[in-house]
Amino acid sequence: MKSQRLQTNVKSLKGMLGVPGDKSISHRSIMFGAIAHGETTVGNFLPGADCLSTISCFRKLGVRIEEEDSAVRVVGKGFEGLERPVEMLDVGNSGTTIRLMLGILAGREFEAVLAGDSSIAKRPMTRVVKPLRELGAVIDGENDGKFTPLTIKGGKLRGISYELPMASAQVKSAILLAGLQAEGETVVIEPTKTRDHTERMIAEFGGRIERDGDRITVKGNQMFRATHIEVPGDISSAAFFMVAAAITKNSEVKLTNVGLNPTRTGIIDVMKQMGADIEVETLKKKGEPSGNIIVRSSNLKGIEISGDLIPRLIDEIPVIALLATQAQGVTVIKDAQELKVKETNRIDTVANELASLGADITPTEDGMIINGGAKLTGRTVSSHGDHRIGMMLAIAGLVAQGEMDLHDPSAIEVSYPGFFEHLSTLID
Numbered sequence: 001m002k003s004q005r006l007q008t009n010v011k012s013l014k015g016m017l018g019v020p021g022d023k024s025i026s027h028r029s030i031m032f033g034a035i036a037h038g039e040t041t042v043g044n045f046l047p048g049a050d051c052l053s054t055i056s057c058f059r060k061l062g063v064r065i066e067e068e069d070s071a072v073r074v075v076g077k078g079f080e081g082l083e084r085p086v087e088m089l090d091v092g093n094s095g096t097t098i099r100l101m102l103g104i105l106a107g108r109e110f111e112a113v114l115a116g117d118s119s120i121a122k123r124p125m126t127r128v129v130k131p132l133r134e135l136g137a138v139i140d141g142e143n144d145g146k147f148t149p150l151t152i153k154g155g156k157l158r159g160i161s162y163e164l165p166m167a168s169a170q171v172k173s174a175i176l177l178a179g180l181q182a183e184g185e186t187v188v189i190e191p192t193k194t195r196d197h198t199e200r201m202i203a204e205f206g207g208r209i210e211r212d213g214d215r216i217t218v219k220g221n222q223m224f225r226a227t228h229i230e231v232p233g234d235i236s237s238a239a240f241f242m243v244a245a246a247i248t249k250n251s252e253v254k255l256t257n258v259g260l261n262p263t264r265t266g267i268i269d270v271m272k273q274m275g276a277d278i279e280v281e282t283l284k285k286k287g288e289p290s291g292n293i294i295v296r297s298s299n300l301k302g303i304e305i306s307g308d309l310i311p312r313l314i315d316e317i318p319v320i321a322l323l324a325t326q327a328q329g330v331t332v333i334k335d336a337q338e339l340k341v342k343e344t345n346r347i348d349t350v351a352n353e354l355a356s357l358g359a360d361i362t363p364t365e366d367g368m369i370i371n372g373g374a375k376l377t378g379r380t381v382s383s384h385g386d387h388r389i390g391m392m393l394a395i396a397g398l399v400a401q402g403e404m405d406l407h408d409p410s411a412i413e414v415s416y417p418g419f420f421e422h423l424s425t426l427i428d
């Protein structure tokens with residue numbers, strides 16, 4: 001719980017950086033490696049706390065996993081090779097781990113107990129518990145399975161057709177992972193397209209999946225073949241330096257090998273619309289696309305961010321809010337009520353922390369309204385145990401005057417170990 005002094009009032013940012021591997025793809029590479037047959041190798045795996053929680057849970061399910069920094073080997077024996085865990089499965093701070101793992105465990109005929117930290121204990125689980133019960137899993141937990149700890153006893157599943165009540169890739173993925181073990185077909189209908197890493201990975205591991213508009217269909221009883229997964233850099237991590245370069249003077253930052261899956265590139269669209277000086281060089285188009293992103297100091301203007309765009313930048317909204325404080329005019333963020341159920345209530349934490357630095361920001365039911373042109377003043381701020389809030393505040397420090405300390409900086413380890421070292425290499 002210690003504090004860290006942040007760099008404030010920096011003159012410029014310059015340089016080139018490869019951000020660590022994508023968190024969503026890293027989680028899935030372990031999960032699919034575990035349910036496939038054979039040895040899956042993973043390159044550029046993210047060794048952040050969340051993905052290490054996924055590794056530790058799958059080891060408890062009897063899967064052999066060897067890891068050395070960002071190189072991982074997973075020895076999979078198929079869904080049926082997973083064993084009853086003798087200990088509780090501790091998901092730490094990771095919503096992706098618990099929700100996707102529940103989908104996998106829904107088809108296994110043993111009992112497992114899942115829990116995580118105090119933030120996970122507040123996050124809603126009914127969204128996955130309800131469809132997985134419909135498929136046939138038996139799930140118990142706090143308040144009828146609303147919250148952790150959860151006990152799941154899987155078994156014979158029957159395919160369902162399920163319309164998602166919210167745009168969530170975690171819920172979609174949990175249902176698809178259960179559907180892969182169910183009798184017949186499982187259909188998921190999305191209200192808005194969300195990140196499709198699970199769908200792409202089913203195909204990478206030799207499985208079949210179909211998409212027709214907003215309907216995604218999988219058949220049960222599929223076999224997956226081990227493969228090599230090379231994880232691109234995480235655009236959600238790159239976002240902090242993209243915003244940093246745009247809001248500081250005399251800056252030019254090149255972020256190399258960043259994932260450019262179109263379901264994740266909302267931040268690029270938003271920055272372009274706000275007038276940012278941003279260039280994208282696409283290097284890889286197949287599988288998970290990737291490339292370089294170059295951002296220079298920019299004159300920015302406020303815009304409205306809403307609708308279908310929201311799931312394409314949901315985790316970037318904290319740093320986009322900071323970007324908006326440095327633009328001319330008003331930025332309105334709408335349709336982002338999902339922010340309330342992340343590691344913290346990100347509408348409140350973003351609004352409170354940025355307002356305390358001098359930003360003009362009003363939280364709303366489903367987003368926030370930001371009047372740009374703010375001069376930020378350093379003070380003691382807190383990550384509130386939320387990695388993305390911690391990194392956003394460290395970037396805010398770059399344009400703040402005076403001294404600034406960040407309370408609980410260690411939360412950043414969840415998705416970006418080495419964040420501060422990377423930041424310091426860019427400061428001129």
Ligand SMILES: O=C(O)C1=C[C@@H](OP(=O)(O)O)[C@@H](O)[C@H](O)C1
Nearest residue numbers: 024096167168169170171314315
């Ligand atoms: O599927 C995933 O890997 C994720 C989906 C999103 O959550 P929701 O599905 O709850 O929107 C996102 O916020 C999270 O960081 C990772």
Ligand SMILES: C=C(OP(=O)(O)O)C(=O)O
Nearest residue numbers: 093094095096315342343
């Ligand atoms: C919401 C996030 O992750 P998770 O849901 O996996 O905890 C995030 O990384 O911003």
